[in-house]
Amino acid sequence: MKSANGIPFSYILALFEKNADIDETTFYFDGEPCGEMHYLGCLPDVDPEKPYWAGYCDLPDGFECATAKELFDAPYYDGKSLKKRWSEVHIYEIGYVPPELFMEWHADDFPPDAYE
Numbered sequence: 001m002k003s004a005n006g007i008p009f010s011y012i013l014a015l016f017e018k019n020a021d022i023d024e025t026t027f028y029f030d031g032e033p034c035g036e037m038h039y040l041g042c043l044p045d046v047d048p049e050k051p052y053w054a055g056y057c058d059l060p061d062g063f064e065c066a067t068a069k070e071l072f073d074a075p076y077y078d079g080k081s082l083k084k085r086w087s088e089v090h091i092y093e094i095g096y097v098p099p100e101l102f103m104e105w106h107a108d109d110f111p112p113d114a115y116e
Helices: 009-016 068-073 099-105
Strands: 025-029 036-041 052-054 063-065 089-093
Touching: 009 068, 063 089, 089 099
Parallel strands: none
Antiparallel strands: 025 036, 025 089, 036 052, 052 063
């Protein structure tokens, strides 16, 4: 399953599970106003029990969780999970870096074509 801009869900999930420089990952959904961003990240140094987070900057009721799976399965976006809405997602940045560049930099550890 791929995002609207072609990034496999399994690729992003693997990055988050390994905490591969993904803090401040930003995205938007199809049909949202230009410039409206959503935020995800992982900060194990801040909260080792619940290092994964969503929202706060973009949604006032953001949340933290213990696992990447929990982060992507939570029905947080209009009552649906990010996983369920993945085909509507446009990844803008992964860890402050445009996705194409991030994928190039991390190709040895996370080869994009190894994910569906």
